[in-house]
Amino acid sequence: MALSNRDRIGKAMELLGPALNRFLTAAIDPEVPNGTWLDLLRIKDQGKGAAPTKTYTADDPANGLRMITENVTGTVRKGWYPLNGMLSRVQESYASELRDARNRQAHMESFDNDDAQRILDTAENFMSVTDREV
Numbered sequence: 045m046a047l048s049n050r051d052r053i054g055k056a057m058e059l060l061g062p063a064l065n066r067f068l069t070a071a072i073d074p075e076v077p078n079g080t081w082l083d084l085l086r087i088k089d090q091g092k093g094a095a096p097t098k099t100y101t102a103d104d105p106a107n108g109l110r111m112i113t114e115n116v117t118g119t120v121r122k123g124w125y126p127l128n129g130m131l132s133r134v135q136e137s138y139a140s141e142l143r144d145a146r147n148r149q150a151h152m153e154s155f156d157n158d159d160a161q162r163i164l165d166t167a168e169n170f171m172s173v174t175d176r177e178v
Contacts, residue, residue, distance in 0.1 A: 049160035053149045056167040064108025067174035084120045109143040138170040
């Protein structure tokens with residue numbers, strides 16, 4: 045049986061999550077004493093009223109994409125954005141596009157062939173950036 049467009053996008057998200065985790069870990073964790081990039085996301089969310097018991101998974105692409113698209117580092121420590129110089133504006137826009145696609149996929153929306161191809165191309169282009177040496 046052939047994969048649906050939703051299945052293809054789901055598989056891309058399964059690859060994207062760990063790639064983002066490796067990228068963010070290399071870029072951010074050395075600057076976070078006794079913590080990880082996920083701790084920064086937790087701090088930001090708790091500042092907005094999230095429950096302290098909320099669970100965060102490093103390989104969840106939603107978390108990694110939020111770190112990029114919401115400027116989490118700059119929110120937690122004013123003016124700190126370690127990804128400057130590592131991601132171009134185009135690459136940051138890939139993250140925004142992929143975040144939207146991940147949300148659509150998670151909320152069971154359908155994708156036509158053109159949408160799916162665009163998302164898969166964007167995911168491939170973006171993952172080539174995250175696989176670079178930091």
